[in-house]
Amino acid sequence: MPGASTESFAKSTVAAVQEYSLLAGRAVGNMFSGPRYWADIFTQMDSIGVGSLPIVILTGFFTGCVLALQSETALQEFGAVSRTGSLVSLSMVKELGPVLTALMVSGRNASGMASELGSMKVTEQIDAMRALGTDPTRKLVTPRVVATVFMLFFLTIVSDAVGISGGALVSVAMLGLNTTAYIHSSYQSLAYGNVVEGLTKALFSGFIIASVGCFYGMRTEGGTQGVGRATTQAVVVSSVFIIIVDFIISRAMISIFGS
Amino acid sequence: MPETLEATQPEAPEASNEPVVVFDKVSIRFERKTVLDKISFTVQRGETLIILGPAGCGKSVLMKLCNGLLKPDSGSITVFGERIDTMRERDLYGFRSRIGMVFQESALFDSLSVEDNVAYRLNEEGIGYDETHKRVEEALHFVDLDHAIDKFPSELSGGMRRRVSIARAIISGPELILYDSPTGGLDPITSTTIIELVVKQRDVSHATSLLITHRLQDAFTLATHRYDANSGRMELIPDGGIDDTTRFLVLNEGSVVYNGNTHDLVHTEDPWLKEYLS
Numbered sequence: 001m002p003g004a005s006t007e008s009f010a011k012s013t014v015a016a017v018q019e020y021s022l023l024a025g026r027a028v029g030n031m032f033s034g035p036r037y038w039a040d041i042f043t044q045m046d047s048i049g050v051g052s053l054p055i056v057i058l059t060g061f062f063t064g065c066v067l068a069l070q071s072e073t074a075l076q077e078f079g080a081v082s083r084t085g086s087l088v089s090l091s092m093v094k095e096l097g098p099v100l101t102a103l104m105v106s107g108r109n110a111s112g113m114a115s116e117l118g119s120m121k122v123t124e125q126i127d128a129m130r131a132l133g134t135d136p137t138r139k140l141v142t143p144r145v146v147a148t149v150f151m152l153f154f155l156t157i158v159s160d161a162v163g164i165s166g167g168a169l170v171s172v173a174m175l176g177l178n179t180t181a182y183i184h185s186s187y188q189s190l191a192y193g194n195v196v197e198g199l200t201k202a203l204f205s206g207f208i209i210a211s212v213g214c215f216y217g218m219r220t221e222g223g224t225q226g227v228g229r230a231t232t233q234a235v236v237v238s239s240v241f242i243i244i245v246d247f248i249i250s251r252a253m254i255s256i257f258g259s
Numbered sequence: 260m261p262e263t264l265e266a267t268q269p270e271a272p273e274a275s276n277e278p279v280v281v282f283d284k285v286s287i288r289f290e291r292k293t294v295l296d297k298i299s300f301t302v303q304r305g306e307t308l309i310i311l312g313p314a315g316c317g318k319s320v321l322m323k324l325c326n327g328l329l330k331p332d333s334g335s336i337t338v339f340g341e342r343i344d345t346m347r348e349r350d351l352y353g354f355r356s357r358i359g360m361v362f363q364e365s366a367l368f369d370s371l372s373v374e375d376n377v378a379y380r381l382n383e384e385g386i387g388y389d390e391t392h393k394r395v396e397e398a399l400h401f402v403d404l405d406h407a408i409d410k411f412p413s414e415l416s417g418g419m420r421r422r423v424s425i426a427r428a429i430i431s432g433p434e435l436i437l438y439d440s441p442t443g444g445l446d447p448i449t450s451t452t453i454i455e456l457v458v459k460q461r462d463v464s465h466a467t468s469l470l471i472t473h474r475l476q477d478a479f480t481l482a483t484h485r486y487d488a489n490s491g492r493m494e495l496i497p498d499g500g501i502d503d504t505t506r507f508l509v510l511n512e513g514s515v516v517y518n519g520n521t522h523d524l525v526h527t528e529d530p531w532l533k534e535y536l537s
Contacts, residue, residue: 035383120368123364123366123369124362124363124364124366125366125367125368125369127323127328127362127366128360128362128366128367128368129368130328130351130352130355131326131328131355131358131360131362132355132379132380132383132427133352133353133355133356133380133383134352134379134383135348135349135352
């Protein structure tokens, strides 16, 4: 019956939004009361932050390289090749650094969180944790949220730095630009608002990655097939959310800082 | 079988006539299927209630309701005199320190060693390493798994995992122990070993317990055997005796079919029960 299926879809969607909101709210609320699982937070920081460093460096570096390469053609038409550094740094700091880093970390960690918690759910380890008197949200979700928000902030800075360096390498070695001019142009074009915009995006993206990954993990049903489904959904939904929130923050920052 | 875990057992609570577990007209449904329909029963202090019934009749759901892991749609559940169906989840975490639970598939934390699994509750309570380690050794000794302390769950057989799960459930000396199919999926010899541990725990700590089983043989072993502390083995109660603290609850299609003692169950005239027991 089409009516019934539409109704049940609407109900399950509303229920999922409610469930996600409650989980995210509890994860944040747990930060302000004990017990706090510091060892789990540091373990997650190591896994999410240090573990993601190679892919973030590679992605950031080659993004900067290709940005310099592509922009040179366009800038040449206006005789503004010397502004390559400015274009690369602004693009990296405001947009590509935070978004690409978030997408890479989402692919690596939202999936990891969903599969890890999903496996725990289907093997009753989450229930066992509750039966042993531990709040799974406090023990499993909050440390992941804290660790991802904290580490994504620094990973974004790393990505921005290596991206600008990649752009410098291409500009100097392949496009024949002056190193000092590139660095000067990059540095001069960056305003306080640009840095704030990029890093604000990183904070929101970190929260999205961890909360969505944990949400899909904690509601996994249906054995190993369910774990696979939860993993895919976690990556897809967190990636889409990151892009949407990127747009919203960009708009808000333009209103605040004016550019 | 190794000696007892008496050292870690808390002092026996003051004798009370108040039942430990009271289910009053408890119903729960998942989507459109009613799993339990107005179930009522009580479990007195020191009793072992064996829950029998065909697969899918709601035994495991009943066990999770008893621990507050699930909430009923209607009816009331009282454990240790407190309504757990209306208790907040936050309060339930503390309340569950009085309850031990052995899960159907053991549910050991696969990223933790056996020692950390067994010590989990003590670590959460912030008990020091020396005390925790000593109690873990005692609990593992109780289930005859001293040698497995440094292993990980993936290195253990099904029966060993079940024994570690029992050690984890009893380490804090709970007053109520819930066994969800502790012999499910095990071979008959290993099943008997697990039942022997349950009998031992019952007769050593006199804790109240609920036990689900699919194997009638295990259920009747529990009712007809006792633990002999001198030999360290389970033995048949002489002269065809029956353990009077062991009772039976039989479920079918979400309803209670039988609730009573071993003798009445064996001599039942109910045609469905007779067929189920045959």
